[in-house]
Amino acid sequence: MDEKREESHRLRVEADAISATLPPLLVSARRIAASVTLGSHGRRRAGVGDSFWQFRPYSKDDTPQAIDWRQSGKFDSVFVREREWVAAQTAALWCDTSPSMRYRSSPKLPLKAERAAVMMLTMAELLIDGGERIIRLAADGKPQRAAAAGRLAVAHMADAIAGELLSDKRGASAGMPAFSTSLPRHSGVILFSDFMSPLEEIAAAVKGLTRGGITGHLVQVLDPAEETLPFSGRVRFVGLEEEGATVIDRAEDAREGYIRKLQAHREGLKGLATSTGWTFGLHHTDQSPQPALAALHNAITGHRR
């Protein structure tokens, strides 16, 4: 398990470094109607909480215990002391660790899955800093443990993702999993993947989540080689998820068609995102993760309105 611990530690250190450069995140509560649990930051409205929000005249619905006698003593009418409603949002995070993510075109680049894991942990750090609760969705799409807050949650998440990265289950969990629908309502979902599965599979997964009242974000993590197909000559391409192989005599001639198909696929993803109210982000492993994370941060906090 030492290996796993080291991997987990490495991922966390990396994630910490990235998250330090982004502002602490407060998830916008705008789109969340209700809450099931108490949280740590105010909702700018009266509710269950510790801090004072407002005094309002007593109505018949209020229990007598709610009356603030000191305030009422100053005036003729009776006042009720309201506290600010405090609630935390739950964010579910999923990172694709399927074999297709275990790819890099050059030893200088990180694996796609590694980068995705780092970005996920960064987001987790930011969310925890912002007082949110996080749930990690395992490779099969089920929540791994109950929603949790605090640093320990990030540590657990890092351990789990490291274990998943190290376990060599080639082709075992190809494609998009069936995501659990038992997530808390109004929680957010962030999916890190290359989204190279057929568009229909992805649409089914996203729509399944949307039906549960969940909105989310798609972050596509791609290797630069997947963007440009920089190969030439006679090449036999082999899929990583047992999709099969194809021999292309002149890879340079196939480049144009490939890029066109990649663009079409991505347009499909974007269309899917907009039609369901989700957002779509793109990240390449040869770039720094900060821009993509900043964009994601903005999308979550709603600054992009």
Next chain:
Amino acid sequence: MLSLGFISFATPWALAGLAALPLVWLLLRLTPPTVRQIDFPAIRLLFGLDPTKRTPAHTPPWLMILRVAILALALLGLADPILNVNQTQSSGPVVIAIDNGWAAAASWEDRIASARAILEGAERRNQPAVLITTAPISIAAAQAPQVKPARDALMQISQIVPQPWPTDRAAAAQTLAALKVPAGAQVTWISDGIESPGTAAFSAALAKLGRVTVIEPGALATPLVQYAPERTFGGASSGTANSNAKASNTSSSINGIVLKLARPSGPGPAAIHTVRAIDAEGQVLARTGVTISAGEAVGTTTMSVPSELANRIIRFDVEGTATAATTILADDRWQRRPVGIASATAQGISVPLLEDAYYLREALQPFAEARSGTLNDLLDHPLAVLAMAGGGKILDAELARVSAWVDNGGILVRFAGPRLDGNVDPLLPVRLRAGGRTFGGTMSWNKPMALAPFPEASPFKGMIVPEDVTVSSQVLAEPSAELANKTWARLSDGTPLVTAERRGRGWIVLFHVTATPEWSTLPLSGLFMDMLHRLVDISQGVPADGSNDATGALAPYSILDGRGRLSSPGPTVQPISAENFAEAKATPATPPGLYGPAGGTHALNLSAHLPTPEALKSFPSGAARTTLSGISHERSFKPWLLTLALVLLLADLIISFALRRLVPQFLGFKDVSLTTGAALLLIVLAGAPHARAAEAAAPARGSVELDVATRSAVLDTRLGYISTGATDIDRVVASGMNALTQHLGERTAAELAEPVRIDLSSAALTSESLIPYPLLYWRVTSAQSVPAPKALTILNNYLHRGGVIVFDAPDQPGALGGGGSGVVTARLQSILAGLDIPQLTELPDDHVLNRSFYLLRNQPGRYADGKVLVERDVTANDGVSSVVIGSNDWAAAWATDATGPLYAVIGGTEEQRETAYRVGINMVIYALTGNYKSDQVHVPILMQRLSESPTKLIPGATP
């Protein structure tokens, strides 16, 4: 075996494989290039992509050519091609006769290589072989040659060594006759090219066996013989390296060693061989080239060696030819010079300062082994010089004995005295007049006489006569026609002071004054000691006490092998009886070397009893003749071809890797062509390492019009030296300058580049080409020609622009480049006449040249007695004298080779050489830094002021 012209194939069936080459070509052509496999996650997007055009997938043609070439090379290599295969094939045995006497040592490796090549061919063909050596071998190792497989003969051949004695072909012929060899043998005689007794019989025996090929040494490996050198003086030999020396040879050298080299008679080209004289420490004391002119068999040269060095010689050899015949050992008789001082006064009564023998003993003791006694006692032991002090007559009883001793090579030195009145006995060099001659006495008008410079023919020539040596009384010789020839020293009025006469192989020398200061101040002066020293030097060495008249056997002390190396004697070496030593010849039982006890060794030199070498003339009938260098050996290409195929295969591997992108990225090979280029470059580099060097050596062309030498001089500070016109001296100077540059780099911050030779007669010489050199060293020799007017202008320009020229014109007797004759000084003067040189002065003690790096008192080189001149009033050039003129032969003191210094310093120790380096370093630093250190001159005054000031500052302080 298949033969195509000069190439043959040992296993020709392998060539059949070449027929498959077109098939391989076809196959390679049809095989598409290997597919690279790439894992790719986005493979779904690639499905169904149909590239617009399909190009035929073929291996590139150059790669196909490479692969077919690899196959062809491997097949050719397996076919085992052999160059120069011996066409005269026969199944009979191979007979190789090798001369391994002294004459074969010169080119021994080539001989063994030839024999080895022949035996390897025989092994290839499974022929039996016989190896026969012609030199007799030590008794124990004798074993009759027999026919055996070539493999065994090959093993045997590495054990054969050249022997330090002549061949015995008569015996070898008998061995051949006894040998059972099947008919049709293939006979090769690797001869040493020397005719010897029994050669005809040997040739006949060889011819009987089969077809004979004779391999002669050829011009490059001609055997040489060096005969024992003789020490000469004044026209006759006065000493030999050993008693077996040949007849004397005339020479005009003052103190020389006559070297004699011989080669087989016959039309040969002119050749120069360098003979080296080596002392006990292995230091080369002198080297001289001996020229054997074209068509001649014998070459003779006189090696001029200062006598104090000559006595240290233990060995003469020929540079580059280490054989027993070219190595002459000088035994103890060469060096030991006991002197007897016969005194009339009885033993035991010693009166210092008044006794005759006292001054002789004091003068001789520093350099000779001197004994006192009566004539008879002294002659009981071997003597080189016998000095008779106190005048007096040699008694008739002793006369015969002394006379015989002189005839045998002794030098009898007699002194005048009151008792030598007239011709008392026959052992006087000149007839004397009765009665002496007195100057400067109370009753005389004359003043005491000084000495005149020594005559040309005198052994004392070159000695400086002190002015304070005066003679007040002497005996006079009767005038005769021969008197002038017999005079070795005279007074300023011409009367003889020292006369000498040759008697047999010895000399009789008479000082016309006493050995005491009674008649002259000569015995008080250093000149007296120098004169006696010179007399001892020209005397003949004698063996140590006892061994000369020993009747016992002389045990071997140190033995010379065939390569001229000394080693301790083996058990088979036998002693030689002392009486027969002169007749002893070099044989397996008594090889050349030193015999006798330590300190009294006798040298047995191979050449002493060798007849004049004669070129081989009795060839076997119908023999083919060739030379060592002309022989073409069989040479197999198999390893080369297979290696080349393997290298190409490796290159193909690299290229294949590159084509499949398997070459690691860090190598930086971004595309295939680059990688291919790198692989091919690798092959080219492996195959032709010299090509790169040649490229680097090619002169780069710059836009500036400077020749290469000038440019390199500008880029790196370096010293220059003027070509002397004599190649050997140039070599010495070059070596000296290199050594000086090295010492400069080690001891000072002046790290200069390699010195450059400047040829004043070169047409390319311009004013600019000298400017970069801070200092030019000019070793003036008698062969030096006065530079042309153009060169003189250039030199003047150089001096005016701040250059420094160090002239070194040693004119000491025996100096390199014709010293001792005054020619060198004259040559220097004529060179200086053309140069613009201001007034000169003798180097003052406080001159900057003595302070620039080391503090020096004198400026010795190889000699220590020369004066150094510098400019008197220097105003220009930062106070640096533009010329430094000396005569100490600095370059010879600096010069070194791999084994150490080239020349021994004269009259001093190695300390003198160290001082010489310091002088050179001071000169260069002086030239580089100018008057920077002239402050040193004021140091004493500054120090004095410093020591004065405290007394001024603190009143009342005690001084």
